[in-house]
Amino acid sequence: MVIDLHLHTVASDGRSTPAELVDLAAAGGLSVMAVTDHDTVASCREVKEAARARGIEAISGIEITAVDSRRDVHMLGYFFDIDDPALLAFLTGQRQTRIARVERISRRLNELGMPVDLSPFLTAATARRQSIGRPQVADAMVAAGHAVSRRDAFQRWLGAGRAAFIEREGATPESVIEIVHAAHGVISLAHPGRTGLADQRIRQLVAAGLDALEVYHSDHDPDTVTRYAALADRLGTLRSGGSDFHGDPSYPLTVGSVSLPSEHWERLRTAAGRHR
C-alpha cells in the first residue's frame, strides 16, 4: 500500500491542480492520500471527490505554520472537519498574515533593486482562499529574471538570514494543537528532521496533545527516520509520513515517493476515531 499524507496543490505553493494531483496519485498507485496545503483547505473537497472516483481514499489535511522561539514550526492536521468555523476563521487570519509578510518582502526586494509583480498571487489569495508565501515570491523573482529557480531565490534572497528575509509572527504550536483538536482532527509535527526542534520541546508538545511525528519525509535520510521513529516510540506518539510533493522542478520528487507504513496508518486512523 502506498500512503502519502503530505502533498501540495495550487491552493498553496504546489504546482498541481487538485485533479492533476489525483492523476499523479493514481499513476503512483496510491491507496490513501492527504492534500496538506499551507494554511488553507481550499483543495480538500475537490481532491476528496476526484480521489474517490479513482478508488483512492483521501482524508482531510492541512499544514499549518506555527512559530516557536522565532522558528517556523510546520504542523500537519488530519481527519478534521473542513467546515469547522473556528478552524476556518483561524486559517483566514493565517493567510492574512502571509499576505502582509509577502507585501513586506516585496517592498524589501524593491529596495534591493529587484521589483516583482505579485498582483496575480494577491488577487488569488483573497478571491480563492489560496495561501501565498515565499515560494510565490520566488516564482515572481524567476519571472522577472532575478533568480533561476525557487531553490536559487531561497538560497540567495528569501531564506532565513538572507537580505530579503522578513521575520514572521504567528500562533504557538500549543494553540495550533488546540484548534485542530477542537475540529476533531489529529496533529503531527511536520518534518522534525528539517525543523530541528529540541527533543525536550517535542516532549512538551506531546504533553500538550501532539498526536504524531512525521517520521517519514523526503528530507529524512534513513538515520533521521530511525531517530524520529525511536523518539515517537519513547514519547508514545503515532507516526505520519509523506513526500511533501510540490511539483517544484528544482526538487525532483514524485507523489508516493515516501509512504507511511500501513500499520502506522491504521494506528493514526484509529486515534482519529477517538477524537470524534
Ligand code: AMP
Ligand atoms: P513560507 O510559507 O512563506 O514560509 O515559505 C515556506 C515554503 O517555502 C515551504 O513550505 C517550502 O515549500 C518552500 N521552501 C522552503 N525552502 C525552500 C528552498 N530552499 N527551495 C524551494 N522552496 C523552499
Ligand code: MN
Ligand atoms: Mn511548501
Ligand code: MN
Ligand atoms: Mn513544511
Ligand code: MN
Ligand atoms: Mn509541506
